[in-house]
Amino acid sequence: MSLQYIFDLEATMLSIEALNVFVAVIDSGSFSAAAERLGQTTSAVSRTVSRLEAQLGVTLLVRTTRRLDLTEEGDWFLGRARRLLAELQETEDLMAARLSQPAGLVRVNAATPVLNHMLAPLVPAFLEAFPLVRLELVGAETVVDLIEERADVAIRMGPLADSTLNARRLGSSRIRLLAAPDYLRRHGEPSKVQDLAQHRLLGFTEPASLNLWPLAADGAQGWPVQPAVAASSGETIRHLALAGTGIACLADFLAREDVAARRLVPILEQATLPWSQPVWAVFYKQGALAPRVGALVQFLADRLRAATLDE
Incomplete structure (x- = not known):
């Protein structure tokens, strides 16, 4: 289900695409990195941000040759944009759950070997079972902050030290x-x-x-x-x-x-x-686990148990 529609923010009509592009630029650190992530050209990303600033009548970013800095207005707007996008994703998840069809983007963080040897072979079957779910797989050799890295779930090996996280053992x-x-x-x-x-x-x-x-x-x-x-x-x-x-x-x-x-x-x-070595799915959980995330965690648990990792 697509949520690419126009909504009213502070009496100004803004597009979901513009918000996604703006947040992607901040998270990626540059227009070129955001363009690669979004599958767009750098010039298209730059034009989208410029149109957004013109529409709002404020400068959101200070651009230099080496870095991008948020203005005070840009920092305030970033928080609003993140909340609105999260609410839209939650709306999509809830609607999909009503239809018993998990949908939306799941961001997965894991060490590169885990991605390559454990997860990648299972991706085709998962997407076949859940065609409305999209995956973003990010490799990291060290333990990362899930919120900071905007990850929905991390796959980790070995004992867990962070007690603030929710975890489900997938196998060993x-x-x-x-x-x-x-x-x-x-x-x-x-x-x-x-x-x-x-x-x-x-x-x-x-x-x-x-x-x-x-x-x-x-x-x-x-x-x-x-x-x-x-x-x-x-x-x-x-x-x-x-x-x-x-x-x-x-x-x-x-x-x-x-x-x-x-x-x-x-x-x-x-x-x-x-x-x-135990294999864990680790996630932050406030209320019910999003259907798109729950579908992936359950799928991995079923498949990794079936693969008899302890052989």
Whole structure:
């Protein structure tokens, strides 16, 4: 259901498109970035904002070669525009719910590997089931503020620290030690946990908990490692392992296809503890969860459970 109509704001007729463009410019930080996000030309975005300012009779933005700054009137208007767009989205959601057809835009935030390996394969089936829902998938390697990033839901791995959020567990993914056959041919395969000291280990820059590997040795439940090569993304670590750089500890959702194709092989299986990373859908919830968001969360829960991530 489209809500592209004209409404009355302070006795001035404004279009929904103009409000969307104005908010997109502020959120994106530039006219060119907003144009790319909206699928328009930079000149078209600039003209829309200029027409909006002329219509209102005020300057909303101060433009320089390096940045955009909101005027006092622009800052006030931005708050009004966000509230009105949110109300329109809520109206669309409520109407769609009455028709039992979730509709509207769902913004999803997740680490890039999660987007690529866990969510992207499920998107076609989701859109087939909910054709009125639109998705915006944004990758972020660090935990972000959902409100600040305008995300409806985030998919996160591991324990949750923020108690102000609502969360639903979608499943979990086993973690294992893996290496490329080429690396093992050149360096040998470790036969016991202590042998790892003689190998090149691949790990994360942060948090430190990701460099505690699921190994039992010397009475310890978990083996802390000092990576020879550290990266912020599991996808980067996966590529390093595939290139034969060293031994990695990766979640099954990320490396399952590589293991099936023998591009990566498990090592030290007898000493590996059955640790798994939980997968969460995280969201702010005030009142009922929007139908468009609820549809996605339920779909992911059903599909990820069916995928048996713990295999």
